Amino acid sequence: MSAKKARKPRTRKPPQMDIRTVALRAKVSIATVSRTINRIPTVDPVLARRVWKAIEELDYFPNTQARALVSGKSHLLGLIVSEITNPFFPELIQRFEECAVERGYEILITSTNYDPRRMTSCVRRMIERKVDGVAVMTFGIEEPLLDQLAKQKIPLVYVDSRPAQPAAMTLNVDYRHGIRQGVQHLAVLGHRKIAFISGPLTLHTAQLRHQAFLDSLKQIGIAPNMSWLIEGDHTLEGGLRAMKHLLQSNDRPTAILCSNDMTAIGVMHAALDVGLRIPDDFSVIGFDDIHIAEFMYPPLTTIRMSCLDLARGAVAVLCPALQGQASGAEKTHVTIPTELIVRRTTSIPRDTIQTLKPLIRAASSEP
Amino acid sequence: MSAKKARKPRTRKPPQMDIRTVALRAKVSIATVSRTINRIPTVDPVLARRVWKAIEELDYFPNTQARALVSGKSHLLGLIVSEITNPFFPELIQRFEECAVERGYEILITSTNYDPRRMTSCVRRMIERKVDGVAVMTFGIEEPLLDQLAKQKIPLVYVDSRPAQPAAMTLNVDYRHGIRQGVQHLAVLGHRKIAFISGPLTLHTAQLRHQAFLDSLKQIGIAPNMSWLIEGDHTLEGGLRAMKHLLQSNDRPTAILCSNDMTAIGVMHAALDVGLRIPDDFSVIGFDDIHIAEFMYPPLTTIRMSCLDLARGAVAVLCPALQGQASGAEKTHVTIPTELIVRRTTSIPRDTIQTLKPLIRAASSEP
């Protein structure tokens, strides 16, 4: 009698909403419910309908945690950025989210704020959450990062140029092309005194842009003036500072190319502040083509780098790896194009106009 | 003999890195490892040290999924925003992340893009990931949302004013104060013809600002001109359109208050485009004080709403609830202050200057 050795009734379970409840209500086994949810085609349509009905009625939502635990895939894509507030990132993040959600992934965003300690924490958090892949979009990369993530066999993609890395995929932005276009555009207008504000030169990607600038200059036979090569920090404030510095020089440049749009905006602000007119007195070119660039006054001429391409590239490069479709022959290097968008911050430099005037007068009085 | 009934060797387990491995290596039980990790103070320091050492050596990271599954708390905070690219959000998100990480939470961002269908998906994703709380920062809210989330007993906070809701906390922004300051500032300068561009009036928060504007006007005895009350959409493009519309009117306003900074930037752009000078010909006030507002040309006068306060408020309101500290007497309504930041887009209107001139001349020739 009372055979069942009265088990200690641990914590009373408040009737949870789980797969079991659904199975009970649909009068099938939990296996069938599981299969239905996962859209396994071999489920009897009749049962499936019963299951969906029960799910609906019970307001059941599968528990992603449990699912992840057993399946080993979290359906989470990590995203490490430098700082969310740099307007370049939100546009990228938005695209990234769209692409990820499209494929059934969620994204986990962490920001380093340029702080190595935070970077460590970001990596740890990624690993603990068992993300299925990580896209690194920081403007600076620590090597330990790679090690940790690689050690956990987490697919990694650098959304930015990097030297070839073991076990990591890379998205290469074609900086050279865009920057060459920018420099040539300036040169055609008549500029010979061109300055450049780079990002922090500790960053590989900043170096690439810097080098691309120097090469472009060289290509058209202009010798760079070292005092016009300034190291910025990709922020508006950095652009402001750099421009102020440039303005104090005796030998001022007539045009400036910036490593990103925020820097360019800072530069414009500094220039306008001292009464310089843009583009009449001074030409400015940015990089990124963030949304607001078009609505500055005057609208910023800039080099566009497509966020969508970048995001799509990252997700595409990550997902095949995730879905085991890695045929082994996946491209692990994708190149993102760049393109000059000419707006209103560039024009013929002052002195050229002076030179031109007599010619124009002559030309127009000729016929 | 061979007593052990040879178990079917399912899938061969590649020696996983789990709490067991750590326990083995540290020569303790898994319980001790668990306790050590969770910093339960009753663990013998000697054992704890062994455990930490093993963890270090093995590069062990606790599996958040498993943890969440058993403990019932995911340590995830959901964040639903309208669109990430509106510069107001990134600043908020950044703060929110900081606050959350500080307390050991991760954030899960989803964006609705003003699409009700996406909103549904956002909610579903939140529930499936078993977030411990959700902050809603969309510029538009669907009621079903509340239902679903409430049904799952997920703490909810609206980061914006809303009418009292059951089971949901609210952060109220003190729109009235900031907007009154703005209107009065304009009035003191001499403006009587003041326009207002609202957000989409389907949104409660847009209505609040709209109403605050009307009340402020009334308070100082100005009758609103209905044709100067325009419905925008919180985007730069919306501001552009609204301003173009206003410009076609025969009876133009001399100043404009915008429901957010992006709108104001659009307005400025439209104004400058037709040769109007700001603030000489036209005064503009924004709302939010996004980072870039200060660096527009001219720098935008705007009404600041602290992102940090907003984020802190949201996390604070969510976390006590999460940590079971809910004494029942928690404040569920927090008010976020606003404040006028006067920069360079507001000045005395043209006609007032005309009126003033003789007075000034008179005054200066008097002594």
Next chain:
DNA sequence: CTGTTAGCGCCTTCAG
């Protein structure tokens, strides 16, 4: 203070 054990909710063989 430590170890043993029973699940958390689900997927996935494997046997019907």
Next chain:
DNA sequence: CTGAAGGCGCTAACAG
């Protein structure tokens, strides 16, 4: 095509 049963990695009683 369906159901029963064994974990996934971890925490939280409970028993020593």
